[in-house]
Amino acid sequence: MDVLVVGGGPAGRALAGAAARRGLEVSLVDPRPERPWRATYAAWSDELPEGTPVVTRSRARAFSTAEHVLEREYSVLDNARLWELPPEVEVLRARVIARAEGRVRLADGRVLRARRVVDATGSRGGRAAQTAVGVVVSQAEAEPFVAPGEAVIMDWRRPPSATTGDPTFLYAVPLGPDRVLLEETSLARAPGLPLAELRLRLRSRLDAHGVRMPSAEERVRIPLDAPKAEDGFGAGGGLVHPATGYGVATALRLAPVVADALAAGEGPEVLWTQETRMVHALRLRGLTALLSLAPREIPEFFHRFFHLPVENQREYLSHRDDLRGLTSTMLILFRSSPWRVRASLAGSVFFGQSLLNSG
Structure with a gap:
């Protein structure tokens, strides 16, 4: 064949x-x-x-x-x-x-x-992973978390219960008629945040609004490195x-x-051209940067990220063959961040090398 x-x-x-x-x-x-x-x-x-x-x-x-x-x-x-x-x-x-x-x-x-x-x-x-636990509920049950016709990509507001300081977010997306996925997600951790902790946090979010946690769940583990x-x-x-x-x-x-x-x-x-390999290497250093941030700095980092122009967001999230665009976006993000976030980012290999290469 x-x-x-x-x-x-x-x-x-x-x-x-x-x-x-x-x-x-x-x-x-x-x-x-x-x-x-x-x-x-x-x-x-x-x-x-x-x-x-x-x-x-x-x-x-x-x-x-x-x-x-x-x-x-x-x-x-x-x-x-x-x-x-x-x-x-x-x-x-x-x-x-x-x-x-x-x-x-x-x-x-x-x-x-x-x-x-x-x-x-x-x-x-690899060592770092994204992990998540999710459940499917009705639109009425999901209403405290996401409006009809909308998707909440990240909700970094802390859940009522957590046994560790690791930051997680709620991901809420409609799946079709009267079905919504609510998923507690750890964006990146080495090793991945245990599912039991994510399950506890998701349950606490639902309990706070009187929503019963379904027994069936979606489990996610995505190796990142x-x-x-x-x-x-x-x-x-x-x-x-x-x-x-x-x-x-x-x-x-x-x-x-x-x-x-x-x-x-x-x-x-x-x-895998030379440029796509370099973009991938810089993205891996972006992972290093995220892992270097203190829990309280993660929401602030994404606050700055979502204030970037849409094209800059695409450069980081979607384009795998534009080295100049990725480096430019990350430098903009670095320069717009508070000093305490800059200090964490500057200590990572990603931002340190990016800044040096920018001359």
Whole structure:
């Protein structure tokens, strides 16, 4: 075959579909290919490629030390439609136990060979992680936290109960008719904040408004500094933003690019130019900067961030190939921050090197 994609998540399925539509012979290996995706995938609407299926589009707000009305629309993706594959893709229920160039060995003993094997199994390793615990409630139950037709991207107001000083925020997004996800989120911590602490904080937010905590929950753990896998695509291929945890929109947008490369005899390495590598390295230093901030400084940092012009916000959140724009944005953010926040940021490798390089 031409292409073997290992892993059937959003990135793997997007790439397999894009490659098949270019006339390549494609197989996808997944231990449980019929398994529905239980995670909620969302993104800024302007990051998504045209035609991406979504279930909701919302106005966006954030709360740091003040309320911010954001000028970017926010979308929750339609998992069922993203899961679909062209009939030309052969789906194999199997588990890969060993890999070598151009072939994989399955747990049942079979060996599959392909002109190119792409690893879309997700990220592994690293120390820092974003963690979250979420529940789905009705719109009426969610009303104290988010207005109808809106998404709250971050609410840094401290929950009534917490056993540690680690900062967390409430993430509240509509999922469709009368369904809203409320998620207590730790943006970045090394190691990730335990789910038990997030569950306690979310329960305390709900209890304060007389809302019963549902038993079913969504659990999230996104490695932020995991090494990039060779021939990887998606989270394992370095496409997760190290300081925000977002990555699905990037994978959807770049799947056609990698499919074109596969058709030309290349692979995911085409995504990693000198400039994209430098941007990724600076984003990793951005993660270092976030981890360096004291808990009380995190809301202040995001207060300054959400005051940036929208294009500067995009430079940091969305663009992976504009080194000058990213550096400029971070310098603006540094210079607009209070001195106590500057002191923490200046001590991080990210801001120290950025400032030195700016001359």
